[in-house]
Amino acid sequence: MRVAMLLLLIPVALSSAEPGMPGPKYTASGRLTRPEGWREWMFAGANLGMGYTEGQEKPRMNYHNIYLQREAYAYFLKNRKFPDKTMMVMEVFARGTKESINRQGSFEAAPLGIEVALKDEKRFPEKWAYFNFIGEGGKPMADSAPFRKDACWNCHNQHGAADNVFVQFYPVLREALP
Numbered sequence: 001m002r003v004a005m006l007l008l009l010i011p012v013a014l015s016s017a018e019p020g021m022p023g024p025k026y027t028a029s030g031r032l033t034r035p036e037g038w039r040e041w042m043f044a045g046a047n048l049g050m051g052y053t054e055g056q057e058k059p060r061m062n063y064h065n066i067y068l069q070r071e072a073y074a075y076f077l078k079n080r081k082f083p084d085k086t087m088m089v090m091e092v093f094a095r096g097t098k099e100s101i102n103r104q105g106s107f108e109a110a111p112l113g114i115e116v117a118l119k120d121e122k123r124f125p126e127k128w129a130y131f132n133f134i135g136e137g138g139k140p141m142a143d144s145a146p147f148r149k150d151a152c153w154n155c156h157n158q159h160g161a162a163d164n165v166f167v168q169f170y171p172v173l174r175e176a177l178p
């Protein structure tokens with residue numbers, strides 16, 4: 001009887017901060033597995049052709065669609081920070097112009113892949129880590145290792161409006177800020 005009760009408790013103890021939230025999965029060597037199903041998560045916002053490197057000659061005119069788990073979204077509205085195991089998925093699309101009857105403006109054309117920001121407080125000393133899943137020739141990568149801190153984390157930490165995230169650019173999150 002006692003053993004049975006213990007077994008029932010284990011999954012609860014291992015689950016992420018928010019009940020039911022889809023969490024990160026890692027390979028045996030500690031690489032993050034490419035998340036799945038993000039298009040059914042909360043849609044935080046879309047940006048077009050943003051570039052943050054000064055003097056970049058030709059900014060890439062790509063769309064970025066940003067998603068996060070619904071549970072992480074609800075938590076952020078209440079607490080203005082993100083729960084442990086939050087995944088921000090940034091899906092990149094090429095900018096399309098010539099298609100069908102379109103004569104002006106642009107739309108999201110070919111999907112180019114995803115980048116991910118992940119909060120895992122026990123695993124990463126800086127809490128957040130950053131991953132790319134766009135492989136050579138645009139092929140999706142099955143898993144990925146975190147970037148070095150100075151490649152991604154520093155800029156996100158310095159300039160993101162809340163908890164390392166660029167909340168200032170995502171309308172549905174921005175509204176929760178004071």
Ligand code: HEC
Pocket residue numbers: 047050052053064066088089090115116117130131132147151152153155156160164165166167169
């Ligand atoms: C010089 C600043 C800067 C650096 C360096 C940087 N980013 Fe970002 N990142 C941004 C900005 C600004 C946004 C929000 C706007 C956008 O790009 O759509 C963003 C958004 C993101 C998002 C969406 C979630 C969030 O945190 O807002 C992901 C995922 C992401 N970046 C991944 C990366 C990865 C991976 C790297 C390192 C290879 C990286 N970034 C390096 C500035 C930076």
